[in-house]
Amino acid sequence: MTTRRDLLLQAAMLSALPGLGFAQTRGLTLPLEPTPPCGEQAVPTPEQTEGPYYTPQTPQKTQLREPGMAGIPLRIGGLVLSRRCRPVARVMVDVWHADANGQYDNAGYRLRGHQFSDADGRWQFETILPGLYPGRTRHIHVKLQPPRGDILTTQLYFPSEPGNARDGLFDRRLLVQMGGDDTAKIARYDFVLDID
Template structure:
């Protein structure tokens, strides 16, 4: 009997194959780990503001400030999650808070400590970047990250980010296609989401 973690890994392996075979990947510049994002965010003046979604039951305040959430020996597919935090008019927001928390490869949250939890602030160009793993699945939800974005002195936006071509998306009652990551499945896998906050 394979472990749940092994099953998840096999499932994700299948997902990768389907995504590549279907040529459904967005045509994005490749962003290898450690490589900077392109200087210009891919957005237009008047872009839709990022929608809010429920925080869910597993948020823990006071997470450590860090970009590296992946730990030595941790099961799961490595992924670099990155993007810009932008104003409504597409201006990058420096020093914006970006908080990330998510399930491990087996679909479990660390509710006792801070594993796979962290926050950081965007750089002078409004960019953020986390090194983590692809979240595992747990009953009742499709694959997702939980995130909070906050421009300095502005309200917190809480939402979730999703994976393209994920079979569970259609069945998930919270899922919204506006919150899909742009992913590149070639290792090291990357996911990009540019958040647009309701600030001038």
């Protein structure tokens, strides 16, 4: 459901991102509401299946979108938090997703990469909106590996996708907050690890 407030947020976001100058912004500037919740009603981010297309030992990079790559530019980021809402630094955030045609690169590392959350728990990638492939709604795969503790494997989903209702793996707790338009998207998700 899109509220008036969402629309205002989107408008503010677009004006804040002239020419998609994402790379100039080292800090996380995603003026979207955080995804729920840590604190008293903490819900650790649900785990999901890894699926068949994970490739280990991805390159460390935040820029997954390559020059000339088809697809709508997507800046996606957020925080890594503990159950008590403390930012968690040095968490390896490893993502992989399909290209605009719904294809995974299973030979190399196109649209695959990892980075580490910073001292404030922030993570962010510049990529494209994943394409669709048969049997699944639109999604991004993620693995989070904290300095101590277990790896969390999950997937992120996008709001207002017709395929969400038809995908048995879809979990609305894994929906990103989304903004932007048909030329560029911005998304936020705050992971909540099952640690204090």
